[in-house]
Amino acid sequence: xxGDYLAGPQGLLRSIxxxxxxxxxxxxxxxxxxxxxxxxxxxxxxxxxxxxxxxARDVVDEAGIDTARRGPAAxxxxxxxxxxxxxxxDIGHLRVRVAVVDATGEVLARAEAPAPRRDAAALADxxxxxxxxxxxxxxIGVAAVGQAVIxxxxxxxxxxxxxxxxxxxPRGGKGLVDAIARDLPMPLLLENDVNLAAVxxxxxxxxxxxxxxxxxxxGVGLGAGIVLGGRLHRGFAGGAGEVGxxxxxxxxxxxxxxxxxxxxxxxxxxxxxxxxxxxxxxxRARGGDEKAxAVVDATxxxxxxxxxxxxxxxxxxxxxxxxxxxxNADLLLGRVRHHLxxxxxxxxxxxxxxxxxxxxxxxxxxxxxxxxxxxxxxxAATGAPPQDAxxxxxxxxxxxxx
Amino acid sequence: xxGDYLAGPQGLLRSIxxxxxxxxxxxxxxxxxxxxxxxxxxxxxxxxxxxxxxxARDVVDEAGIDTARRGPAAxxxxxxxxxxxxxxxDIGHLRVRVAVVDATGEVLARAEAPAPRRDAAALADxxxxxxxxxxxxxxIGVAAVGQAVIxxxxxxxxxxxxxxxxxxxPRGGKGLVDAIARDLPMPLLLENDVNLAAVxxxxxxxxxxxxxxxxxxxGVGLGAGIVLGGRLHRGFAGGAGEVGxxxxxxxxxxxxxxxxxxxxxxxxxxxxxxxxxxxxxxxRARGGDEKAxAVVDATxxxxxxxxxxxxxxxxxxxxxxxxxxxxNADLLLGRVRHHLxxxxxxxxxxxxxxxxxxxxxxxxxxxxxxxxxxxxxxxAATGAPPQDAxxxxxxxxxxxxx
DNA sequence: ACCCTGAGTAGGAAAGTTTCCGACCTACTC
DNA sequence: GAGTAGGTCGGAAACTTTCCTACTCAGGGT
Numbered sequence: 001x002x003g004d005y006l007a008g009p010q011g012l013l014r015s016i017x018x019x020x021x022x023x024x025x026x027x028x029x030x031x032x033x034x035x036x037x038x039x040x041x042x043x044x045x046x047x048x049x050x051x052x053x054x055x056a057r058d059v060v061d062e063a064g065i066d067t068a069r070r071g072p073a074a075x076x077x078x079x080x081x082x083x084x085x086x087x088x089x090d091i092g093h094l095r096v097r098v099a100v101v102d103a104t105g106e107v108l109a110r111a112e113a114p115a116p117r118r119d120a121a122a123l124a125d126x127x128x129x130x131x132x133x134x135x136x137x138x139x140i141g142v143a144a145v146g147q148a149v150i151x152x153x154x155x156x157x158x159x160x161x162x163x164x165x166x167x168x169x170p171r172g173g174k175g176l177v178d179a180i181a182r183d184l185p186m187p188l189l190l191e192n193d194v195n196l197a198a199v200x201x202x203x204x205x206x207x208x209x210x211x212x213x214x215x216x217x218x219g220v221g222l223g224a225g226i227v228l229g230g231r232l233h234r235g236f237a238g239g240a241g242e243v244g245x246x247x248x249x250x251x252x253x254x255x256x257x258x259x260x261x262x263x264x265x266x267x268x269x270x271x272x273x274x275x276x277x278x279x280x281x282x283x284r285a286r287g288g289d290e291k292a293x294a295v296v297d298a299t300x301x302x303x304x305x306x307x308x309x310x311x312x313x314x315x316x317x318x319x320x321x322x323x324x325x326x327x328n329a330d331l332l333l334g335r336v337r338h339h340l341x342x343x344x345x346x347x348x349x350x351x352x353x354x355x356x357x358x359x360x361x362x363x364x365x366x367x368x369x370x371x372x373x374x375x376x377x378x379x380a381a382t383g384a385p386p387q388d389a390x391x392x393x394x395x396x397x398x399x400x401x402x
Numbered sequence: 403x404x405g406d407y408l409a410g411p412q413g414l415l416r417s418i419x420x421x422x423x424x425x426x427x428x429x430x431x432x433x434x435x436x437x438x439x440x441x442x443x444x445x446x447x448x449x450x451x452x453x454x455x456x457x458a459r460d461v462v463d464e465a466g467i468d469t470a471r472r473g474p475a476a477x478x479x480x481x482x483x484x485x486x487x488x489x490x491x492d493i494g495h496l497r498v499r500v501a502v503v504d505a506t507g508e509v510l511a512r513a514e515a516p517a518p519r520r521d522a523a524a525l526a527d528x529x530x531x532x533x534x535x536x537x538x539x540x541x542i543g544v545a546a547v548g549q550a551v552i553x554x555x556x557x558x559x560x561x562x563x564x565x566x567x568x569x570x571x572p573r574g575g576k577g578l579v580d581a582i583a584r585d586l587p588m589p590l591l592l593e594n595d596v597n598l599a600a601v602x603x604x605x606x607x608x609x610x611x612x613x614x615x616x617x618x619x620x621g622v623g624l625g626a627g628i629v630l631g632g633r634l635h636r637g638f639a640g641g642a643g644e645v646g647x648x649x650x651x652x653x654x655x656x657x658x659x660x661x662x663x664x665x666x667x668x669x670x671x672x673x674x675x676x677x678x679x680x681x682x683x684x685x686r687a688r689g690g691d692e693k694a695x696a697v698v699d700a701t702x703x704x705x706x707x708x709x710x711x712x713x714x715x716x717x718x719x720x721x722x723x724x725x726x727x728x729x730n731a732d733l734l735l736g737r738v739r740h741h742l743x744x745x746x747x748x749x750x751x752x753x754x755x756x757x758x759x760x761x762x763x764x765x766x767x768x769x770x771x772x773x774x775x776x777x778x779x780x781x782a783a784t785g786a787p788p789q790d791a792x793x794x795x796x797x798x799x800x801x802x803x804x
Numbered sequence: 805a806c807c808c809t810g811a812g813t814a815g816g817a818a819a820g821t822t823t824c825c826g827a828c829c830t831a832c833t834c
Numbered sequence: 835g836a837g838t839a840g841g842t843c844g845g846a847a848a849c850t851t852t853c854c855t856a857c858t859c860a861g862g863g864t
Contacts, residue, residue: 007422007442009849010822013415017824020409034839040409043825048840071838072832212638226716228630235717236614239749242714247649247707305649312644313715314628315637347641411824412847419849436814445850450815473813474857807864814857821850829842834835 014050015383017042021050022059022378025077030063032074051077057381059083079103083381084373085140087148087186088366089127090193090359091115093168093220096123097359098130100138100145101366103374108138110362120170124179131184145186146373149365150177151193153220156238160189164238168220189372193217194241195232196364197322197356198225203367205320205355212316215354216243216303219323221259224310246309248302263299263325270294282328299325300335308340311349322354329353416452417785419444423452424461424780427479432465434476453479459783461485481505485783486775487542489533489550489588490768492595492761493517493525495570495622499761500532502540502547503768505776510540512764522572526581533586547588548775551767552579553595555622558640562591566640570622591774595619596643597634598766599724599758600627605769607722607757614718617756618645618705621725623661626712648711650704665701665727672696684730701727702737710742713751724756731755 006012017040024039025031031039037047054060061080065073081102090097097112111130116122127150135142154166154173163173170176181188194217207213207227215225224241226233233240244259263278270291276284284292303326307319321329321336333353340349356363419442426441427433433441439449456462463482467475483504492499499514513532518524529552537544556568556575565575572578583590596619609615609629617627626643628635635642646661665680672693678686686694705728709721723731723738735755742751758765 007419007444010412010415010824010847011849012418013412013823013848016414017409032839042409044840045826045842046824049823067833069838070832070834070836072840074839224715228635229633231631233630233716236719237717237749239713239717240715242717242749246711246714309648309711310715311641312648313626313642313712314635315639315641315644317638347639347644412822412849415823415848434814446815447817447851448849451848469858471813472811472857472859474815476814805864807862809860809862811860812858815855817852817854819850819852822848824847825845827843827845830840832837832839834837 011383017046018050018053018382019378021047022054022079022382025060026079030076030078032066032076034074036077054381059377059381079374081106082140084147084370084377085138085145086366086369086371086373087131087134087145087184088362088364088369089131089148089150090196090362090365091123091127091150091152091169092193092361093117093153096126096130097362098127098134099359099362099366100131100134100140101370102138103370103377105367105370107366108140109134109136111137116170117168118170120174120176121179123170124176124183127180128183143185145369146376147187147189147369148184149189149191149196149369149372150180151191151196151361151365152176153193154190155242156190156192156234158234158236158238160191162238163190187372189368191365191368192223192225192234192238192241193361194223194225194323195234196225196362196368197354197360198227198232198320198364199368200356200360200364201225201320201322201354202227202230204363205360206352207318207320207355210317212314213318213320214241214307214310214314214316215320215322216307216326217323218299218303218321218326219260222303222306224306226314226316228314228316243306243310246306248305260325262302263295266295266298267292270298278325282325282331285331296328296331297335300332301339303332304336304339307336307349307351311347315347317350319349319351320354321351322356322360326354327357413785419448420452420455420784421780423449424456424481424784427462428481432478432480434468434478436476438479456783461779461783481776483508484542486549486772486779487540487547488768488771488773488775489536489547489586490764490766490771491529491533491550491552492598492764492767493529493552493554493571494595494763495519495555498525498528498532499764500529500536501761501764501768502533502536502542503772504540505772505779507769507772509768510542511536511538513539518572519570520572522576522578523581525572526578526585529582530585545587547771548778549591549771550586550588551591551593551598551771551774552582553593553598553763553767554578555595556592557644558592558594558636560636560638560640562593564640565592589774591770593767593770594625594627594636594640594643595763596625596627596725597636598627598764598770599756599762600629600634600722600766601770602758602762602766603627603722603724603756604629604632606765607762608754609720609722609757612719614716615720615722616643616709616712616716616718617722617724618709618728619725620701620705620723620728621662624705624708626708627724628716628718630716630718645708645712648708650707662727664704665697668697668700669694672700680727684727684733687733698730698733699737702734703741705734706738706741709738709751709753713749717749719752721751721753722756723753724758724762728756729759 020040063076063078067073081104084103086101088099096115099110100108111133153168155164161177166173198215201207211230212228217223222244224243226241272291281292285296422442465478465480469475483506486505488503490501498517501512502510513535555570557566563579568575600617603609613632614630619625624646626645628643674693683694687698
């Protein structure tokens with residue numbers, strides 16, 4: 001019949017207040033009751049009641065005492081680290097990485113292995129084996145994990161299950177989720193790898209307080225992770241950020257502007273013999289090799305070109321350079337800025353280096369998994385009010401409205 | 403100190419419930435109490451109490467009785483049409499249009515006049531004079547209007563006051579708002595004209611239930627109104643959607659891809675003598691003129707090019723063709739689709755014609771003004787809970803967090 | 805053809821329950 | 835001794851349930 005209008009009995013108020021207490025404790029770290037009282041504006045009595053309830057439901061913990069002030073020692077409360085666990089997976093072109101984190105985001109275990117490139121079943125087995133291993137090392141059963149998020153180099157549908165255009169996955173990723181889901185009991189969510197890198201940037205990097213930014217993932221291909229209003233923007237069918245195919249004067253339509261293949265091509269064009277990897281090319285450029293530097297500059301120019309196009313459409317506050325190639329910020333950043341300033345459109349554009357040098361995709365996946373697992377635990381503990389206290393609104397609800 | 407976590411005393415619950423009742427009444431039109439009770443899930447008593455309060459504060463009205471069922475006649479309730487008024491203004495290149503609407507969105511008065519093109523003061527005077535006239539004809543004082551929204555062909559900052567890159571305004575729009583604000587008592591908000599056309603499309607056109615869409619405004623210039631998650635996306639400094647400057651193979655960087663000037667240029671290139679207006683060109687094309695048709699096709703190709711680029715960045719569900727030139731959907735739509743299908747990127751792209759043929763900018767401005775005026779009235783009447791029941795989340799808060 | 809009765813609905817009032825808050829009290833530490 | 839943490843109790847606010855009255859239509863009896 002009608003939609004939900006958030007109206008209800010007094011119980012709703014209790015839920016809301018419990019949620020508020022939870023949010024304060026989550027954000028401000030271990031906190032004494034008086035501080036929670038001040039931060040929420042609730043009365044002492046109500047805070048005490050809410051905490052009793054939250055502790056009984058195992059989402060809040062006592063974490064020592066605070067003797068800093070005079071008077072009796074204040075009990076400190078925190079989110080119970082073991083109230084929810086998340087499993088992050090990064091299925092890369094070469095390796096599979098897995099991490100298990102607790103509710104605080106602490107990494108309890110991490111493991112990786114080479115990625116089977118041809119055999120979908122073997123890939124799925126690798127994932128589940130690593131997951132079991134990590135769960136074991138974390139001292140929990142796999143069943144205790146509340147959510148898994150799997151990063152893949154592909155376009156992922158809004159349902160978090162469908163894979164499209166997966167170049168680096170066996171059989172185009174067909175059946176991958178189902179195969180993994182058969183062996184892992186918790187809810188599964190797929191996500192584009194660059195999107196997860198953007199999440200990592202937002203949570204651990206330089207974009208903590210930036211509402212709108214774009215992570216340019218320069219690696220095997222070129223992709224953009226777009227965060228608008230503090231939330232990932234995936235597009236209608238998960239295809240947002242496929243900026244590798246943006247038109248470029250020197251490139252045919254329908255081909256990628258930039259990526260490992262393009263860089264190799266430009267290396268040949270610059271007269272570089274052999275087939276040096278991008279990594280080696282950047283190394284040589286660092287050594288002063290003129291030809292390698294020319295390739296670096298061409299790469300920077302194309303990055304700038306793509307950033308300018310994106311800026312004209314959504315004008316983010318900030319661009320972040322990420323990905324395996326983008327990690328060479330020492331060489332790229334200045335040149336990208338130079339080209340942006342040169343043929344600048346109507347708007348000034350800020351570009352910075354990634355603040356998450358290692359494991360960005362994995363860390364983003366783990367963060368997202370933890371987030372969902374926690375939300376579920378919190379909702380169950382407080383009576384499921386749809387409130388959500390992230391900076392800049394509700395983050396990341398992979399809303400499948402169907 | 404801390405942020406707001408939406409926690410509070412029982413009074414909060416009353417606010418929330420009043421707000422829910424208001425939202426139901428707003429969405430479902432005139433409604434009897436029993437239906438409100440069902441839709442909100444609240445008890446009869448509470449609904450009665452809320453309605454008493456809302457009526458006392460003049461935001462809700464009795465609107466006749468319902469004798470359809472047997473039993474005693476049920477009183478019907480609705481949003482009081484006179485609880486808030488909005489003033490919409492469209493400052494175009496040639497004419498200024500103004501409309502006054504009531505809380506239901508009904509247009510109470512509309513007026514227009516030629517736009518003074520050189521004199522900023524005269525332009526401001528035109529606006530205020532038309533506003534006074536409309537308010538008079540609507541039977542209210544200008545002071546009764548709760549919000550004005552002014553559409554301008556320019557980039558508008560997030561504060562809704564600053565104007566940048568206003569080609570069609572005297573003195574680049576400098577001082578325009580202040581001059582108008584001196585004579586109009588209500589809060590003023592500027593907005594980009596294409597953005598307002600997008601709002602109109604969302605509210606009156608074909609995009610009522612589409613969360614993510616892009617309105618391509620093809621007129622004197624080319625701009626995009628971007629709606630993501632049901633909300634306008636303005637960009638960091640209001641510059642989102644400046645897609646007229648997207649790179650195009652046949653165009654130099656920093657120049658516009660499309661617009662009246664480009665079309666004239668292409669007409670010359672096609673060997674058309676004289677300087678026919680775009681309108682005339684499309685007329686001739688309709689008559690079968692080969693050269694004019696060539697120009698139309700070239701225009702369509704460029705529109706397709708821009709749409710494809712936008713789709714690669716944000717992948718909206720839908721593109722809508724609007725603006726004075728875009729209104730020639732009979733000629734353009736098929737050709738745009740053709741070109742999109744031809745050099746399609748990885749994603750299928752839907753394009754439709756605008757569903758708001760007339761006064762799109764004005765209607766969008768009026769809608770937005772009404773929206774803000776109403777929100778303010780509702781907040782005052784219910785005790786200002788930050789809830790907001792639009793389809794797909796909170797719409798259009800011009801959040802100036804400063 | 806007219807009237808009476810029963811069922812279903814709208815609206816209101818009283819009693820009961822849940823929840824929050826303020827005030828008071830105790831215990832603890834500097 | 836002063837200031838703080840934590841607990842308890844009575845009061846106020848808000849919602850719900852239950853009961854009650856009044857009204858209208860439908861159907862059957864006279």
